[in-house]
Amino acid sequence: MTDWNSLYASRMDGVVASDIRERMKLLAAREIIHLGGGLPDPEIFPxxxxxxxxxxxxxxxxxxxxxxxxxxxxxxxxxxxxxxxxxxxxxxxxxxxxxxxxxxxxxxxxxxxxxxxxxxxxxxxxxxxxxxxxxxxxxxxxxxxxxxxxxxxxxxxxxxxxxxxxxxxxxxxxxxxxxxxxxxxxxxxxxxxxxxxxxxxxxxxxxxxxxxxxxxxxxxxxxxxxxxxxxxxxxxxxxxxxxxxxxxxxxxxxxxxxxxxxxxxxxxxxxxxxxxxxxxxxxxxxxxLDASIAEACTVYRARRDSMLKALADNMPEAVRWTMPEGGLYVWVELPDHMDATVFAQRALAEHSVSIISGAAFYPAGASNVAVRRNTFRLSFSMIGADPARTGVERLGVLVREMAVV
The missing domain is CATH 3.40.640.10 (Type I PLP-dependent aspartate aminotransferase-like (Major domain))
Structure with missing residues (x-):
């Protein structure tokens, strides 16, 4: 049988699956609250x-x-x-x-x-x-x-x-x-x-x-x-x-x-x-184009505001996050001792909330880079105010659970 591993070009050694693309496979699971991916909302397509x-x-x-x-x-x-x-x-x-x-x-x-x-x-x-x-x-x-x-x-x-x-x-x-x-x-x-x-x-x-x-x-x-x-x-x-x-x-x-x-x-x-x-x-x-941009900004602005309010209402004081003026993302920083990869795994398995851990956004082998493992990304592009609040509430519960362990 052909040993394909022996035939792959050396460049494939450094090519790995995208955590985001893998999590997109979960989109059909309706019971999961998706706070990680940044897909545009199809409801506003022209x-x-x-x-x-x-x-x-x-x-x-x-x-x-x-x-x-x-x-x-x-x-x-x-x-x-x-x-x-x-x-x-x-x-x-x-x-x-x-x-x-x-x-x-x-x-x-x-x-x-x-x-x-x-x-x-x-x-x-x-x-x-x-x-x-x-x-x-x-x-x-x-x-x-x-x-x-x-x-x-x-x-x-x-x-x-x-x-x-x-x-x-x-x-x-x-x-x-x-x-x-x-x-x-x-x-x-x-x-x-x-x-x-x-x-x-x-x-x-x-x-x-x-x-x-x-x-x-x-x-x-x-x-x-x-x-x-x-x-x-x-x-x-x-x-x-x-x-x-x-x-x-x-x-x-x-x-x-x-x-x-x-x-x-x-x-x-x-x-x-x-x-x-x-x-x-x-x-x-x-x-x-102008009308499409205006509608996108109206929809996403409201969702950003809802997510930021949910974070303010539900996260412990030790948790920090960015305040974006646009785009689709909020970056969250947990207390220093917390591993966001473990946090993301537990959020999905125990609380049915999907997020993307921050470690995925760092290049491999950069000589002057220290990976900040206590961070994760949220996206508000496809999440309404009520499910976003529920998802952030669950994340806040998990932060408190992990903080006392």
């Missing part, structure tokens, strides 16, 4: 707009022929143009040659890692980091370096040598926190000094509920250098959080030379993103 766009395509044979054919590897031209114009309107002047359409922003992260990382290269990541980004980077066998939490520690003499630094500046996954304007400029200073690239994950940027928007790294870099062709930033974006995730339409924005290299990777990977999905999406965003 069904009527998508239906109308679909009918318009099928009613026009020329459009239908285009929709059912291979798209260009760069992406559907009118959609790329729309994204470039949208970014320009929102503070990041660019052209169609600066945009590559991807199968969601997750594919964008994989492509960027493939573009920039050789085995043994250093990848810097914020701590803690988005699991999907870490799994995408793992396959290219990097060494990890953690971006210190305090911007005062962002010094070139200790943080040089990385090919890129990955960050999610707005309402980041998993903590829900946001980089200040000063921090964004400090990170650009670090990139300019060290010569590394910045990979900006912009998937939550539009889900702001409080406070004034802060310019993206892409926007700040263009303003600083005067031209997108001169910047050190690649930004990934997506419509999964604002329209619907199953369309799998995202993009990478950056200097045209890097985009051309990424197009070659796209050609070798899957040839092109679905033309039909891109055309459907374009018709919807042209007329309904």
């Amino acid at each position: 069904y009527d707009a998508l239906s109308a766009a679909s009918q318009a395509i099928w009613a026009d044979r020329a459009l239908a022929r285009t929709a059912l054919q291979y798209a260009p590897s760069e992406g559907h031209g009118p959609l790329r143009t729309w994204i470039a114009e949208y970014l320009t309107r929102t503070g990041s002047p660019c052209g169609v040659d600066n945009i590559l359409i991807t199968n969601g922003s997750q594919q964008g992260l994989d492509f960027i890692a493939k573009l920039l990382l050789s085995p043994g290269d250093t990848a810097m990541v914020e701590i803690p980091s988005f699991i999907g980004a870490l799994r995408a980077f793992d396959a290219y066998q990097p060494r990890y370096l953690g971006l210190p939490e305090d911007a005062d520690d962002w010094r070139a003499e200790t943080l040089s040598g990385a090919k890129f630094c990955y960050v999610g500046p707005d309402f980041r996954n998993p903590t829900g926190t946001t980089m200040t304007l000063d921090e964004r400029n400090a990170l650009l200073d670090l990139a300019d000094t060290t010569g590394m690239a910045l990979v900006e994950d912009g998937c939550y940027e539009q889900l702001r509920y409080d406070g004034a928007p802060i310019p993206s790294l892409l926007s700040l870099a263009i303003a600083r250098h005067g031209d997108i062709e001169k910047i050190p930033v690649l930004q990934t974006g997506t419509f999964s959080k604002t329209i619907a995730p199953s369309l799998r339409v995202g993009w990478i924005a950056g200097p045209a030379d890097a985009i051309r290299k990424l197009v070659l990777i796209k050609q070798a990977s899957d040839l092109a993103t679905s033309a039909l999905n891109q055309m459907l999406l374009l018709e919807v965003v042209k007329t309904h």
